[in-house]
Amino acid sequence: MKQLIVILLLASNSLYAQKKIAYEDLMQPAVFSLSMVMLHDVVNPPAASRYYAYCTLGAYDIVSQNNNAIVAPSSFIKRYTPVVITTPKTSYDYHIAALYCVYESGRLLLPSGYMLEENEKTFIELLQKHKIKQSVIDSSVAVAKSVAAQIAAWSKQDDYGKLSTRLRYTPLKGDGYWFPTPPSYMEAVEPNWKTVKTLVIDSCNQFVPAPPEKFSKDSGTKFYALAREVYDVSKNPSQEQLNVAGFWDCNPFAVASEGHMMIGFKKISPGGHWMNITAIAAKKAKLDFDKTIQIHAIEAVTLMDAFISCWDEKYRSNRIRPETYINRYIDLKWQPLLQTPPFPEYTSGHSVVSTASAEVLTYLLGDNFSFTDNSEEMFELKPRTFSSFRKAAAEAAISRLYGGIHFRDAIESGQVEGKAIGKFICEKINAAGIKPVIQ
Structure with a gap:
């Protein structure tokens, strides 16, 4: 580094x-x-x-x-x-x-x-x-x-x-609710983040997604099928699925245990990844200094609002993670490819913020804007090339299924939520007079 x-x-x-x-x-x-x-x-x-x-x-x-x-x-x-x-x-x-x-x-x-x-x-x-x-x-x-x-x-x-003055978060009791996951069983991250004021969107709950699939232990239900899909994919992943999951991991602090010793591994956040994509795109588009600054700020504002919206839903639905469900009802010893982040599952954060980012960057720089993303090279991960921002966002979203940390409906609902946020921000900046940089 x-x-x-x-x-x-x-x-x-x-x-x-x-x-x-x-x-x-x-x-x-x-x-x-x-x-x-x-x-x-x-x-x-x-x-x-x-x-x-x-x-x-x-x-x-x-x-x-x-x-x-x-x-x-x-x-x-x-x-x-x-x-x-x-x-x-x-x-x-x-x-x-x-x-x-x-x-x-x-x-x-x-x-x-x-x-x-x-x-x-x-x-x-x-x-x-x-x-x-x-x-x-x-x-x-x-x-x-x-x-x-x-x-x-x-x-x-x-x-x-004011976040630090709020009561300490206690996980809800009930089979279908989120509970801290191994190996470190970290406390819930930012349970009150919805109280942080938004910048462009009207409120944290302006884009509430459809309710998640109803929890059930029954093997004949849709919820069980969601969990089974995560489990089955993890059993025989293709090399490409492994590559995609690893590339979009973006876990700021993963913990690996070795006997009685625990080692932390740090990576940039999903927001940091998309800020770097913005820089890559600005350079490829040969934007001048003023527009380079502007596009970075708009992307950063989009990220902030997208996270507030997503976290509002996470602690409303407070849904169980695949790791917890699969360990309880399918396979006691199963572990996901990626380490499960310490907060509720629905909706997928990477799906929300990536899709919102892609909508805004597509508005500013156009669809079919190809680029090579080397954001994870510092973690010895090979660059990946995308034909558009939306294709990159779609890959970021599905990576959460391949990694074993999200159910499919959290990914798809997250994409719907993110797209709505992105389009709303595009409408606002367009109304303000900010036109596409590349016509």
């Missing part, structure tokens, strides 16, 4: 050797640095989406205030208050300010945000090496710090800070 960070920094450094700085190519390393801190902190998927949203919004606002062609975030984010920048535009470089703001927002918001101070220092050194005037650097950094502080203050209005 350290080697990859060094490579990214060297790649960034090489950009400054050019006559003109390719600022648009520096957004991916900036967001990647956020992902690395979240990886270190073991930030859960819903919380990660919130950090991506706030850490990119300030940069987006800086860009929109310097380019009238870039629609302001306040035009479609219902609660957003535009940041105030008092520094004359002629005194600072908004490209520098926007990029530094990503780092600074992460520094202020992330639990181990201090780790980003080194990234900030390296960024400044690269600017100096490129002989950017120190006065411009200083004023740009000052703008970034001011904006990041305003974003951090505004973020407190979403009630995230």
Whole structure:
């Protein structure tokens, strides 16, 4: 992992050797640095989406205030208050300010945000090496710090800070309800996440999916058939199914046991994976800096709202995981290919957020946008190529069945939920004047 960070920094450094700085190519390393801190902190998927949203919004606002062609975030984010920048535009470089703001927002918001101070220092050194005037650097950094502080203050209005004051979650009693799963039997993740305020969608329950299949132990029921499908697939998976499951695992903290010892393995979250896909797509589409910032922020906002919607349903239906059901009623010793995440099953989070992301990216960059996704290379997983964002999202969704952690109806209902969220956000940004980047 350290080697990859060094490579990214060297790649960034090489950009400054050019006559003109390719600022648009520096957004991916900036967001990647956020992902690395979240990886270190073991930030859960819903919380990660919130950090991506706030850490990119300030940069987006800086860009929109310097380019009238870039629609302001306040035009479609219902609660957003535009940041105030008092520094004359002629005194600072908004490209520098926007990029530094990503780092600074992460520094202020992330639990181990201090780790980003080194990234900030390296960024400044690269600017100096490129002989950017120190006065411009200083004023740009000052703008970034001011904006990041305003974003951090505004973020407190979403009630995230109240989560820790709520009563500790206790699993519901009943055969059909979620219960902590092996090997570590972790407590439920973010049971009150639905109380975090949304950004674009109206509320956490605006897109409530159809109810899940009714629980039953009877082998002749539809629910048993759902569980049996997961079990049967796991018994003789194809190599492609194994590849798909592993590629979209995105478990921030999986635990492996070896005798009396337990070892944790960290990966980027589903949101982190889609933020990297956004960077890959922006680069392939050859978007300029301003549109690159805008598309990252819109994707991050989509992720945050999608997770809030999904988590609302998860703790409403509170459904049992395949691992628990199969161990109780089919095979006591069965284990899923992927480690079961510590929260209720319905709907599938990856299905919701991937489908919502695909709808928004398809609106902005077009259908049949092919790309090669190398987001998991750092975990020694081979890149995969997709002919469209929707194809990638469909694969992410079905990966949960192959991995043994979701029933099919949670996947399919999650896709319906995610598509509705994505389309709603597309309608909002379209109404605000944000048109497709690629016509």
